[in-house]
Amino acid sequence: MTKAKGIVFTEFxxxxxxxPAEIDVPEPGPGxxxxxxxxxxxxxxxxxxxxxxxxxxxTVELPHVPGVEASGVVESVxxxxxxxxxxxxxxxPTVSGAYAELALxxxxxxxxxPSDLGFPEAAALPVxxxxxxxxxxxxxxxxxxxxxxxxxxxxVGSLAVxxxxxRGLRVVGTxxxxxxxxxxxxxxxxxxxxxxxxxxxRDAAPEGVDAALDTTGLAESLAASVELTxxxxxVLTIAGPDAxxxxxxxxxxxxxxxxxxxxxxxxxxxxxxxxGTLAVAIHHSYPLAEAADAQRASEAGHLAGKIILxx
Ligand SMILES: NC(=O)c1ccc[n+]([C@@H]2O[C@H](COP(=O)([O-])OP(=O)(O)OC[C@H]3O[C@@H](n4cnc5c(N)ncnc54)[C@H](OP(=O)(O)O)[C@@H]3O)[C@@H](O)[C@H]2O)c1
Numbered sequence: 001m002t003k004a005k006g007i008v009f010t011e012f013x014x015x016x017x018x019x020p021a022e023i024d025v026p027e028p029g030p031g032x033x034x035x036x037x038x039x040x041x042x043x044x045x046x047x048x049x050x051x052x053x054x055x056x057x058x059t060v061e062l063p064h065v066p067g068v069e070a071s072g073v074v075e076s077v078x079x080x081x082x083x084x085x086x087x088x089x090x091x092x093p094t095v096s097g098a099y100a101e102l103a104l105x106x107x108x109x110x111x112x113x114p115s116d117l118g119f120p121e122a123a124a125l126p127v128x129x130x131x132x133x134x135x136x137x138x139x140x141x142x143x144x145x146x147x148x149x150x151x152x153x154x155x156v157g158s159l160a161v162x163x164x165x166x167r168g169l170r171v172v173g174t175x176x177x178x179x180x181x182x183x184x185x186x187x188x189x190x191x192x193x194x195x196x197x198x199x200x201x202r203d204a205a206p207e208g209v210d211a212a213l214d215t216t217g218l219a220e221s222l223a224a225s226v227e228l229t230x231x232x233x234x235v236l237t238i239a240g241p242d243a244x245x246x247x248x249x250x251x252x253x254x255x256x257x258x259x260x261x262x263x264x265x266x267x268x269x270x271x272x273x274x275x276g277t278l279a280v281a282i283h284h285s286y287p288l289a290e291a292a293d294a295q296r297a298s299e300a301g302h303l304a305g306k307i308i309l310x311x
Contacts, residue, residue, distance in 0.1 A: 006100035007291040010063045012052030015292040028078030035072035039123035040098035042307040047295045065097025071122035081107040089113040091122035101311045111266035121280040124306035132159035133265030139211045143168030151215035153179035161188045222247040281305025
C-alpha cells in the first residue's frame with residue numbers, strides 16, 4: 001500500500017475545511033513506529049489548530065492531517081526501536097496526524113495496550129492522562145487535601161478526578177448537571193458552574209480548598225480558584241495562558257517547561273485499569289470520514305465523554 005485514507009485540511013477555517021483524502025503512507029524514522037490506527041481521539045486542540053488559533057504555538061504546514069493521539073497495532077518499526085514489534089497493540093501520542101488509517105509515533109512515548117482495554121478507550125487516554133498527571137504533579141497535591149477541578153467531566157478533568165481520588169484527595173468538580181452523576185461515580189463531589197460557584201464549592205467542601213485545576217481558561221474559574229484556595233501558587237490552568245497571567249497563576253502545557261509526563265501518566269491509568277476502577281467514557285464514535293461532524297461536536301462542548309474517530 002502506498003496510499004492510506006486520512007483527513008486533511010488545506011486552509012485554516014471552520015470544520016467544513018476537513019475532507020477525506022488519500023495520504024502518503026508515512027515511513028517510520030529512527031525511534032519511530034507506524035501504527036495501523038484503530039481509533040483516534042478528538043481533542044479541543046484539533047479544532048483550535050484547524051481554525052488557525054494555535055499558529056504561534058503549534059505551527060502546522062498545510063495540507064495538514066489533524067489528530068495527536070491514537071490506539072492501534074504496530075505495523076512497521078523504524079531503526080533503533082527496541083521493545084516494540086509488529087503486531088503489538090499500543091496507544092499514545094502520534095507525531096503524524098492521527099485522523100488516518102496509518103500514523104507515526106515515537107516508540108518510547110507509546111504504552112502497550114492491555115487486551116481487555118478497548119481501542120476507543122485507549123485512544124481517549126493519551127492527552128487526558130498526560131495532562132491530568134502533569135498538572136497534579138505541578139500542583140503538588142497530597143492525599144488528604146481537597147482539590148477543585150473546573151471542567152471535571154471533560155477529557156482532562158475526568159482523569160484528573162480519578163488520579164486525585166486514587167491518591168486520597170477529596171475532589172470537588174464543576175460540571176453541567178447532566179454530568180453530575182458521572183462525576184459522583186468517579187468519586188468527586190459535583191457542583192454546577194456559573195454565578196454563585198464560590199458559595200456552592202464552600203458548601204461542598206466546608207474544610208476548604210487546598211488546590212485548584214482549571215481546564216476552562218475562564219476568568220470566573222480562575223477568580224473563584226484564587227478566592228477559594230487563598231494561594232495563587234496552588235492554582236493552575238491548562239486553557240488560559242492570558243488569563244493565567246492576569247490572575248498570577250500558573251499555566252501548564254505538555255510542550256512547556258513542566259515537561260511531558262506520558263510515561264508515568266499512562267502507567268497510572270493502566271494501574272487503575274488493572275484494578276477495574278478506570279472509567280473512560282466515550283461520548284460518540286464517528287467513522288473517520290465524518291471527522292468534520294466529530295470536530296463540530298467537540299467544538300459545541302458539554303460532552304458526556306470523549307469523541308473518537310474510527311478508520
Ligand atoms: N495545556 C495543556 O497541556 C492542555 C492539554 C489538554 C487540553 N488542554 C485544553 O484544556 C481544555 C479542556 O480540554 P478537554 O479535552 O478536557 O475538553 P473537553 O473534554 O471538551 O471538556 C471541557 C469541559 O469544560 C466544561 N465546561 C464548559 N464550560 C464551563 C464553565 N463555564 N465552567 C466550568 N466548566 C466548563 C465542560 O463541562 P460540561 O460538559 O459538564 O458542561 C467540559 O466537561 C481545552 O481548551 C484544551 O485545548 C490543554
